[in-house]
Amino acid sequence: MSAKRKSDSASRGRTGRARAATGTQVVRGPLAHAAAVLGEVLSFEYPADAVLSRYFREHRELGHRDRGIVAESVYGILRRLRWLRATVGEDASPRQLLLAWLARCEGWSARRFEGLASETELAWIAGLRALEPAQLTLGVRTDLPDWLVERLRASMNEEQLVALAAGLNRPAPLDLRVNRVRSSRDALLAELNDSGVVATACPYSPHGLRLAEKPALQKHARFLDGSFEVQDEGSQLLGFLVQPRRGELIVDFCAGAGGKTLHLGSMMRSTGRLYAFDVSERRLAQLKPRAARAGLSNVHPAVIAHERDARVKRLAGKADRVLVDVPCSGLGTLRRNPDLKWRQSPQSVVEMVERQSAILAAAATLVRPGGRLVYATCSLLAEENDDVVDAFARAHPQFRALDAGEVLRRQGIELDAGERLRLLPHLHDTDGFFAAVFERSDAA
Numbered sequence: 476m477s478a479k480r481k482s483d484s485a486s487r488g489r490t491g492r493a494r495a496a497t498g499t500q501v502v503r504g505p506l507a508h509a510a511a512v513l514g515e516v517l518s519f520e521y522p523a524d525a526v527l528s529r530y531f532r533e534h535r536e537l538g539h540r541d542r543g544i545v546a547e548s549v550y551g552i553l554r555r556l557r558w559l560r561a562t563v564g565e566d567a568s569p570r571q572l573l574l575a576w577l578a579r580c581e582g583w584s585a586r587r588f589e590g591l592a593s594e595t596e597l598a599w600i601a602g603l604r605a606l607e608p609a610q611l612t613l614g615v616r617t618d619l620p621d622w623l624v625e626r627l628r629a630s631m632n633e634e635q636l637v638a639l640a641a642g643l644n645r646p647a648p649l650d651l652r653v654n655r656v657r658s659s660r661d662a663l664l665a666e667l668n669d670s671g672v673v674a675t676a677c678p679y680s681p682h683g684l685r686l687a688e689k690p691a692l693q694k695h696a697r698f699l700d701g702s703f704e705v706q707d708e709g710s711q712l713l714g715f716l717v718q719p720r721r722g723e724l725i726v727d728f729c730a731g732a733g734g735k736t737l738h739l740g741s742m743m744r745s746t747g748r749l750y751a752f753d754v755s756e757r758r759l760a761q762l763k764p765r766a767a768r769a770g771l772s773n774v775h776p777a778v779i780a781h782e783r784d785a786r787v788k789r790l791a792g793k794a795d796r797v798l799v800d801v802p803c804s805g806l807g808t809l810r811r812n813p814d815l816k817w818r819q820s821p822q823s824v825v826e827m828v829e830r831q832s833a834i835l836a837a838a839a840t841l842v843r844p845g846g847r848l849v850y851a852t853c854s855l856l857a858e859e860n861d862d863v864v865d866a867f868a869r870a871h872p873q874f875r876a877l878d879a880g881e882v883l884r885r886q887g888i889e890l891d892a893g894e895r896l897r898l899l900p901h902l903h904d905t906d907g908f909f910a911a912v913f914e915r916s917d918a919a
């Protein structure tokens with residue numbers, strides 16, 4: 476955890492005792508906050524990122540570094556929650572979970588706890604070293620709920636599941652997408668490196684940069700002038716599956732706050748018309764200022780009541796390309812949202828699948844003959860991915876499947892991710908994404 480790095484470097488050159496004391500002062504406050512907010516997060520009533528945002532608004536005394544320590548601790552514990560509880564007890568308090576996580580998952584020595592933990596806690600921590608989970612089931616080993624282990628095992632063996640879980644239970648790197656309307660990847664890379672932000676080109680996305688660390692970027696001059704957005708490399712690749720061209724009519728059917736819309740708009744070089752639909756006025760409201768910052772005048776956000784809204788019907792058969800980035804379980808994004816594995820359930824997945832099928836069918840009506848349709852999720856579950864797409868393909872013979880790998884290859888992106896795109900954190904170092912690409916045949 477960065478608290479360790481920072482306290483170590485801050486105290487370089489001092490005596491061991493002074494070093495320990497400095498480290499203690501540096502982390503005592505944030506760790507107390509971490510335990511406090513963890514208690515709220517663990518009710519799982521609200522998403523962890525929303526709880527943390529609210530907590531930070533209420534504790535403005537916490538600076539960027541301290542917020543980092545609090546968030547990293549909470550997310551780290553959510554990632555390892557099942558193993559931690561199986562090891563230290565199902566009724567462990569938030570503070571005990573935090574101490575156990577530091578000792579067992581972050582490798583803190585007994586000495587680092589001095590001054591942070593009480594005598595009783597120090598004795599408890601010492602006893603933790605030899606503890607192992609009462610039962611080392613596959614769910615405990617992978618830190619996943621049993622229902623999810625069962626679903627994933629249907630399409631992979633145990634070894635593959637353990638590797639996938641290791642990828643999902645690691646923090647994600649910070650990726651940026653260069654806005655080609657404002658800059659080029661090489662120019663931005665040079666500027667970032669000059670300003671002390673260490674970055675390298677992403678392996679797959681021609682528009683992607685990966686940062687070595689996680690600096691605050693909201694006030695960076697190149698962010699403020701719209702030269703880049705924060706966007707996972709996997710999410711960027713979906714833009715290349717849509718492959719919008721200048722002057723076309725494009726629909727981003729589930730645009731949300733516009734992460735993918737902005738990419739599509741910049742690939743179109745701010746020409747043509749790009750409709751951004753969503754049922755959430757709150758999410759869509761974030762798109763307008765982001766599009767303005769990015770210099771995009773081709774984006775047209777529109778709140779719709781549901782997928783059969785009159786605004787949707789007016790565009791029937793007119794769109795050159797439609798992206799349907801449906802609401803989903805989000806289980807492919809566990810690196811960023813580790814609480815999702817504890818908040819989703821078999822029942823919530825069933826409800827998602829119904830909505831996904833209805834949204835896909837409605838979005839497909841917009842595609843003109845010869846046009847392209849891209850269905851995408853950030854889920855790992857066959858129910859939300861292949862099953863929805865297979866049922867759609869059976870009911871819509873006028874839509875012909877295109878090979879996603881081939882679509883990317885023709886744009887110079889070499890990626891072994893299948894005919895239907897399957898991105899996985901442990902294989903591609905992206906979030907987990909699924910996408911299927913269709914072309915509407917002229918004959919229909």
Ligand SMILES: C[S@@+](CC[C@H](N)C(=O)[O-])C[C@H]1O[C@@H](n2cnc3c(N)ncnc32)[C@H](O)[C@@H]1O
Nearest residue numbers: 729730731733734735753754755782800801802
């Ligand atoms: C996976 S998110 C989209 C993320 C977004 N594309 C991005 O890249 O940031 C799914 C979105 O679908 C929206 N949604 C839910 N039901 C919908 C419907 N019936 N029609 C259109 N959008 C819907 C949700 O409000 C949510 O913003």
